[in-house]
Amino acid sequence: MKILGISAFYHDSAAALIDNGEIVSAAQEERFTRKKHDPSFPSNAVKFCLEYAGLSIDELDAVAFYDKPLLKFERLLETYYAFAPKGLRSFLTAMPVWLKEKMFLKRLINEELVKLGYSKKKKIKLLFPEHHLSHAASAYYPSPYNKAAILTVDGVGEWATASICSGEGKDISILREMRFPHSLGLLYSAFTYFLGFRVNSGEYKLMGLAPYGNPTSPDIQKYEQTILAELVDLKEDGSVWLNQDYFDYATGLKMVNESKWEALFGIKKREPEDPLEAQHCNLGLAIQNVTEQIVLKMAAEAKRLTGADYLCLAGGVALNCVSNGKLQKSGIFKDIFIQPAAGDAGGALGAAQAAYHIYFGCERNVTWTGDALRGSYLGPTFSDLDVELTAKRYKANYKAFDNFDELSSEVAGILAQGNVVGWVQGRMEFGPRALGARSILGDPRNAEMQKKLNLKIKYRESFRPFAPSVLAEECADFFDYDGISPYMLLVHPVADRLRKPTPPNYGSMDLREKLYYERSELPSITHIDYSARIQTVHKATNPRYYNLIEAFKKQTGCPVIVNTSFNVRGEPIVCTPDDAYRCFMRTEMDYLVVGNFLFDKRQQPEWMEKDNWKEEFVLD
Structure with missing residues (x-):
């Protein structure tokens, strides 16, 4: 059974191909177009995946897209309704795009596949697993574990911003979800923005900046207390409630209310290329510490719910290597496996695997040592x-x-x-x-x-x-x-x-x-x-x-x-x-x-x- 997975239209578009459960090829569209985080339909990546496997589109059994666009549209409408009249400008900006393109995504995907040679002689199933299920599948199915807890954490999918799942054999069960607008990924991105880096690409810079903060400075404790008192209500199970008075991402065109953040932390928003000062480093360390605290609580809850010895991680927050190291050292689980393409690109692979094991019900047989990704060397080669x-x-x-x-x-x-x-x-x-x-x-x-x-x-x-x-x-x-x-x-x-x-x-x-x-x-x-x-x-x-x-x-x-x-x-x-x-x-x-x-x-x-x-x- 041959299944093509696709992620597209938000950022980090990608394609992945599996054949009878084996990962054959996977690549991000940006590598071909030379546009970083390219969100467009991954035509080049799809071509590569098919050519590497020696297949035409007509030979596929299914194409799986990594989320459910209608659920995402529902979230958009309900969010604007809940916050009305706030967010009118953002609503007027977003609606034409949704109505023209994303509402009719099934048709758009079919049109793109026709451009790539789909003749429709054989009707190919077009499947839409949920965003966080795609993340969970991308981490669990290639892992070396027959049973594992699965933790996915990112900005937002359709409604979910984090999930705890259980993986056993071919099955994945969703046990808990955290829902928009409350999101650890968006919280971290908000600090990325406030400290002068680009959202969806600068989060790793914030992670690298954090250790330059002075851990003995009283500012660190003050910032952490402020975050947890004013911005975030952190529950014992790792779920968070974000005070939307300070954020603008739900209905606006920016991540945060800048004037309120400046008053809260006593720091001016840093602009890109501005000098980095001690206060920026200290604030970076504070949010990194809070992030690690939240991830550890989420992992402990995943352990409590599943009783599993092992943990699989995916979602953009799983690219926070410092947090991953602390989680591994914590001993909550015997070991952890992290999907190397943990962000939206990896959703393409997860969508294909979810289709194979969950929709088609194909068994999962762990025959590999290490993991099934072969070092993640899944892209094009050369002669x-x-x-x-x-x-x-x-x-x-x-x-x-x-x-x-x-x-x-x-x-x-x-x-x-x-x-x-x-x-x-x-x-x-x-x-x-x-x-x-x-x-x-x-x-x-x-x-x-x-x-x-x-x-x-x-x-x-x-x-x-x-x-x-x-x-x-x-x-x-x-x-x-x-x-x-x-x-x-x-x-x-x-x-x-x-x-x-x-x-x-x-x-x-x-x-x-x-x-x-x-x-x-x-x-x-x-x-x-x-x-x-x-x-x-x-x-x-x-x-x-x-x-x-x-x-x-x-x-x-x-x-x-x-x-x-x-x-x-x-x-x-x-x-x-x-x-x-x-x-x-x-x-x-x-x-x-x-x-x-x-x-x-x-x-x-x-x-x-x-x-x-x-x-x-x-x-x-």
């Missing part, structure tokens, strides 16, 4: 010919290798000399993290690497941390964690033996002083609070990346390298060799490796479009 044609197009110079061990050894030496390397191998990752298939790499021992990567390669805020990729077998030697983290979704401390002491006044230093104080023997991957967002690299799922890190260890004694996504700020992660070469030439990257080909920046022809990306991509 040597593709690389050669790209090189010809740009008159590029390269060195080709017949032996991958020789290439790995040479690149390991290049990294050890302090160079930055773009690394493109095999199938592209599904989800927001680069996992060694579309990555930019560096030496974690190099104290200048974080600064160089942020300011000269990624062109982004200097406070942003970088993740370590570590050989899975050696994780416990370098981090306070002895499990696996293949999807870079867990934050744990750097091992004590690697840490360097900080001065007594460290907490009161400003952001810039903290940023460039060397905190460990691996300074470029050690965040301000001695933490790291770990990726464990496994030979079974990414042998080439594993081989490179092994070669780096042989030369340096260090089985860890810096890994960040292959893109500049505001650009989607690269997909093709052409994308990679263009990004390589637009930045101050030193080397590029695509498949078996090594490009040295010093040997490339002059690039005439060096700064064009700043106009091409909207800064996130």
